[in-house]
Amino acid sequence: MKKLIALSLALMMVLGLVSIAGASPEKKTVGFYADNVDSYYVAISDVLKALAEADPEVDWEINVVTGTGSAAEQLNAVQNFIQTGYDAIAVIQNNVETTSECIQLCEDAGVPYIGLTHSFASAPNATDALAFIGYDFVQEGLYAGEDAYKWGAKKVVNIEGVLGQGTAGAQSYGFILGYTNAGADIGDWKDAQEWAAQKNSGMAGGEGLQLYWTSGGWMKDAAKTQMANIITELGPTGFDGVYAQNNPMLEGVVEAMEEAGLDTKDYWIGSGNGREISWNWVREGVTDMDVNQSALLEGEALYQILKAHFAGEEHRKYIHPYFNYYHTGNIEEIWDTLIPFTDVEAYLAKRAAGDIVYDINNTEYFKDVPEFNK
Structure with missing residues (x-):
């Protein structure tokens, strides 16, 4: 009888272990809000979904809601996610003030809030968010400014995404820093920060750097129109x-210059983003430099933070994904390490092959985000 009981207990233990080993992961729901239709934003949610679907350790339902660029839509989406009972909320914001409201709503409801892409560090309750994931746009601009300074460019057309927008202003600030850090004369401007904030009309500045400010709205056609007008206004040597x-x-700039009969190789031409078209342009000398800023690394970091949070594990709170700064002098050397910009399938293939540093605990990601550490 004792032997039978012992065998029964042993069988129960084995079955219990099998049951535990075969247990399905706990289902979680994630609300993802993007402020507007943008291939960059779509890439973030697409790679998040792809990574979650490929991971047998997670079972997530990810609901993506896309706005049309209004603050009210962001607030409404977050409220709906909370009322529906979502386990986590990720947001690409419209503005900092609305984000502050959303963080408070999530804090009151006990739902983790994660912000992406655009910094909300100036919000008084920024540190109540579970995490922030976004690139260091000042550093991105700095790479361009240093490259332009070394090339010897002194009269630069600066085409911001949107004049005065946070990320655009940060890139301009970094660009000017590339000159002021090297001791370049910027005229009557007190420093790079003042110039980036106040700007100027026409081509103006100091002996070390003059800037002509305009905006292309982040779009090809608008930038092409602006560049064509500037070529007419300033002339090829202006x-x-x-x-x-x-x-x-x-792309708009290159087309405008080529249609005006200008050879881009006679000018310093730089950018940010680092999409695949730019890899070849730098390799061929059509442009001089770029910064590989893949949207997919933001989605990768979001996936890792959510997985750690749901598992009750510690994770990093503020993350700047790493850049790959490439130029005509190093493009061949780093070609294989460049990260697809929005092509999820190509990204996953490189990830599986070990050609991408994707672990957020790797030292590549250890750049601090001091503006959140108040």
Whole structure:
């Protein structure tokens, strides 16, 4: 009888272990809100879904809601996510003030809030968010400014995404820093920060750097129109460099210059984004530099933070994904390490092959985000 009981207990233990080993992961729901239709934003949610679907350790339902660029839509989406009972909320914001409201709503409801892409560090309750994931746009601009300074560009057309927008202003600030850090004369401006904030009309500045400010709205056609008008206004020798803050605007710039009969190789041409088209342009010398800023690394970091949070594990709170700064001098050397910009399938293939540093605990990601550490 004792032997039978012992065998029964042993069988129960084995079955229990099998049951535990075969247990399905707990289902979680994630609300993802993007402020507007943008391939960059879509790539973030697409890679998040792809990574979650490929991971047998998670069972997530991810609901993506896309706005049309209004603060009210962001607030409404977050309220709906909370009322529906979502386990976590990720947001690409419209503005900092609305984000502050959303963080408070989530805090009151006990739902973790994660912000992406655009910094909300100036919000009084920024540190109540579970995490922030976004690139260091000042550093992105700094790479361009240093490259332009070394090239010798002194009259630069600066095409911001949107004049005065946070990320655009940060890139301009970094660009000017590339000159002031090297001791370049910027005229009557007190420093790079003042110039980036106040700007100027026409081509103006100091002996070390003059800037002509305009905006392309982050779009190719608008930037092309602006560049064509500037070429007409300034003439071919009225500028020696162009900084287009993203690749769609860069495409417009290159087309406008070529249609005007200008050879881009006679000018310093730089950008940010680092999309695949730019890899080849730098390799061929059509442009001089770019910064590989893949949207997919933001989605990767979001996936890892959510997984750690749901598992009750510690994780990093403020993350700047890493850049790959490439130029005509190093493009061949780092070609294989460049990260697809929005192509999820290509990203996952490189990830599986070990060609991408994707672990947020890797030292590549250890750049601090001091503005959140208040």
